[in-house]
Amino acid sequence: MTRPWQTTEVSMLSARTYANPYRDVEPIITFTGPDGRRLDRPAFWDGDRTWRVRFAAPSIGDWSYAVEQLTGDPGLDACRGLIPVVDDPDDRAIFVHGFLEAAPNGRYLQYADGTPLLLARRYPLAVR
Secondary structure, eight states, rough: OOOOOOOEEEEEEOOOOSSSHHOOOEEEEEEEOTTTTTTEOOEEOOOOTTEEEEEEEESSEEEEEESOOOOOOHHHOOOEEEEEEOOOOOHHHHHHHHEEEETSSSSSSTTSSSSOOOOOOSSSSSSO
């Protein structure tokens, strides 16, 4: 179980050992939300036969995951599951509004839900 915008890690075990895992296989995991929204995330090799993928759900509900692009590796291709994402009373901006991204006009930063990021300084940057 996790909260919206909190990183969750899924571990997978490949059935084979690869001579060069960075070039030999590229597992792409598709996460599907309760509203049908699909997000693809690449898995990364973590040594030996272990692969991992990190994901932060943008909304509450049950998010399912599975390997979308089959790799030919029975261990990786069988990876599927469910991540329950529950509401969270944490009021920090990152958990309420989502990750930072560039605004459509490219002039400022905003949160994933479109809320502008307001930065304020108490002291000047340079004092002579």
